[in-house]
Amino acid sequence: xxxxxxxxxxxxxxxxxxxxxxxxxxxxxxxxxxxxxxxxxxxxxxxxxxxxxxxxxxxxxxxxxxxxxxxxxxxxxxxxxxxxxxxxxxxxxxxxxxxxxxxxxxxxxxxxxxxxxxxxxxxxxxxxxxxxxxxxxxxxxxxxxxxxxxxxxxxxxxxxxxxxxxxxxxxxxxxxxxxxxxxxxxxxxxxxxxxxxxxxxxxxxxxxxxxxxxxxxxxxxxxxxxxxxxxxxxxxxxxxxxxxxxxxxxxxxxxxxxxxxxxxxxxxxxxxxxxxxxxxxxxxxxxxxxxxxxxxxxxxxxxxxxxxxxxxxxxxxxxxxxxxxxxxxxxx
Amino acid sequence: xxxxxxxxxxxxxxxxxxxxxxxxxxxxxxxxxxxxxxxxxxxxxxxxxxxxxxxxxxxxxxxxxxxxxxxxxxxxxxxxxxxxxxxxxxxxxxxxxxxxxxxxxxxxxxxxxxxxxxxxxxxxxxxxxxxxxxxxxxxxxxxxxxxxxxxxxxxxxxxxxxxxxxxxxxxxxxxxxxxxxxxxxxxxxxxxxxxxxxxxxxxxxxxxxxxxxxxxxxxxxxxx
Numbered sequence: 001x002x003x004x005x006x007x008x009x010x011x012x013x014x015x016x017x018x019x020x021x022x023x024x025x026x027x028x029x030x031x032x033x034x035x036x037x038x039x040x041x042x043x044x045x046x047x048x049x050x051x052x053x054x055x056x057x058x059x060x061x062x063x064x065x066x067x068x069x070x071x072x073x074x075x076x077x078x079x080x081x082x083x084x085x086x087x088x089x090x091x092x093x094x095x096x097x098x099x100x101x102x103x104x105x106x107x108x109x110x111x112x113x114x115x116x117x118x119x120x121x122x123x124x125x126x127x128x129x130x131x132x133x134x135x136x137x138x139x140x141x142x143x144x145x146x147x148x149x150x151x152x153x154x155x156x157x158x159x160x161x162x163x164x165x166x167x168x169x170x171x172x173x174x175x176x177x178x179x180x181x182x183x184x185x186x187x188x189x190x191x192x193x194x195x196x197x198x199x200x201x202x203x204x205x206x207x208x209x210x211x212x213x214x215x216x217x218x219x220x221x222x223x224x225x226x227x228x229x230x231x232x233x234x235x236x237x238x239x240x241x242x243x244x245x246x247x248x249x250x251x252x253x254x255x256x257x258x259x260x261x262x263x264x265x266x267x268x269x270x271x272x273x274x275x276x277x278x279x280x281x282x283x284x285x286x287x288x289x290x291x292x293x294x295x296x297x298x299x300x301x302x303x304x305x306x307x308x309x310x311x312x313x314x315x316x317x318x319x320x321x322x323x324x325x326x327x328x329x330x331x332x
Numbered sequence: 333x334x335x336x337x338x339x340x341x342x343x344x345x346x347x348x349x350x351x352x353x354x355x356x357x358x359x360x361x362x363x364x365x366x367x368x369x370x371x372x373x374x375x376x377x378x379x380x381x382x383x384x385x386x387x388x389x390x391x392x393x394x395x396x397x398x399x400x401x402x403x404x405x406x407x408x409x410x411x412x413x414x415x416x417x418x419x420x421x422x423x424x425x426x427x428x429x430x431x432x433x434x435x436x437x438x439x440x441x442x443x444x445x446x447x448x449x450x451x452x453x454x455x456x457x458x459x460x461x462x463x464x465x466x467x468x469x470x471x472x473x474x475x476x477x478x479x480x481x482x483x484x485x486x487x488x489x490x491x492x493x494x495x496x497x498x499x500x501x502x503x504x505x506x507x508x509x510x511x512x513x514x515x516x517x518x519x520x521x522x523x524x525x526x527x528x529x530x531x532x533x534x535x536x537x538x539x540x541x542x543x544x545x546x547x548x549x550x551x552x553x554x555x556x
Binding site: 031034035233234236237238239240241242243244245247330331332 | 381383404407408409410411415421422423434435438439440482483486
């Protein structure tokens with residue numbers, strides 16, 4: 001497609017003696033960057049000059065963004081808590097009380113030979129007692145007992161932690177039939193269930209998040225649409241004196257970008273504030289469970305993602321408005 | 333500079349605003365365009381600036397056929413034309429300086445060059461002292477001069493003015509016309525639509541006269 005370049009008019013007389021030369025590519029790029037930087041700053045200035053309405057829009061965006069990002073951060077914390085427990089499914093093998101340490105060791109050696117078993121760790125009765133005393137807080141009650149009430153325990157890791165549940169269940173059945181075994185218990189199944197629940201939660205948050213993202217898109221789009229209507233005269237005049245569509249579009253796109261970025265930054269502040277408020281109760285709760293768990297504020301990565309999402313939504317929203325409404329305005 | 337070749341323009345609804353226009357305004361010429369309201373003066377100017385498109389015939393600016401200018405090319409065409417409006421069309425939320433600077437901002441001038449040119453243009457219309465003022469604080473004549481400064485700041489080879497003195501008293505009108513005359517003396521082609529016959533008949537420039545969309549007098553301007 002051949003597009004006719006507009007010819008440069010060489011004005012007659014003294015008028016155009018100092019007419020600017022056509023810039024080279026480097027100069028052109030510098031100009032391009034400079035123009036964009038100018039619009040970036042001036043569109044921020046425009047928001048600053050109407051602080052109340054700008055803040056309203058930014059606050060709405062922030063609230064819409066903070067809800068999913070705050071919930072996701074909470075969920076991440078839960079998952080982190082979960083991961084501490086979830087090193088794959090394991091089976092606790094409680095031996096009969098009569099079983100001696102030597103018998104326990106021998107059984108462990110035997111089980112390690114089973115192809116379906118990855119590892120077997122022996123927890124002798126004394127060790128079990130020591131651990132119980134340390135962790136449960138019932139140490140003094142144990143002192144009152146004449147003898148150790150705890151059996152030896154073998155902790156079994158199945159060979160393939162991701163094996164289907166049936167395979168693991170049949171392994172548990174086989175283990176239950178061993179003569180020395182009092183009871184074989186599949187541990188931490190509930191962790192998996194919690195994991196599955198959390199996956200549902202995550203999906204739910206993503207759905208809510210997608211809806212709220214759409215809301216942000218519409219909020220920015222509508223704000224920019226109003227902005228375009230308010231600046232109708234300016235747009236017409238700019239078109240009349242030779243402003244290209246790109247030139248006219250640019251300030252609106254950057255305004256959308258600022259809305260998104262500032263909204264996301266405020267959303268981050270809201271989430272961080274919420275986590276600050278939750279921190280003390282979470283510590284207290286963790287203390288009750290004897291856990292060193294600390295509530296972690298959103299990571300740098302999550303923060304970056306939130307800001308990027310804000311920018312993208314702001315830009316997309318303004319792009320929609322600009323695409324729909326700017327071409328309607330033609331000078332007459 | 334401007335050549336009309338059998339140009340007609342019909343608005344939606346069937347009103348024929350211009351029919352069969354032929355004329356050629358040579359480079360460096362200044363001319364007036366007159367006629368009663370509704371005679372087609374504004375339409376003619378709009379066709380030159382591609383605010384409207386002709387239905388029939390061809391218009392050439394500097395040998396460029398306007399029918400061949402695509403939508404994307406329109407801004408670049410308009411940058412070569414300085415336009416002045418009866419109601420000035422200034423932006424009231426910006427200073428005089430920023431109003432005049434707008435065409436240069438659009439063309440991407442650097443800040444230094446921009447300041448120099450804006451002040452030169454304001455100096456030419458005698459408003460250098462008002463660069464920080466807002467248009468609303470200026471008189472009608474001053475506002476129109478800001479509009480003229482904005483039109484010439486890009487040093488266009490062609491100036492179009494649509495009733496530039498429509499809202500001004502005779503003395504101020506005279507002043508504004510003198511200003512156009514000065515631009516013409518340095519080589520700018522000027523076409524001014526005005527119905528103020530008293531004023532323009534004293535200025536000894538060719539007068540194109542429109543009546544009901546037809547050119548009934550070219551005042552010495554060659555018909556093509």
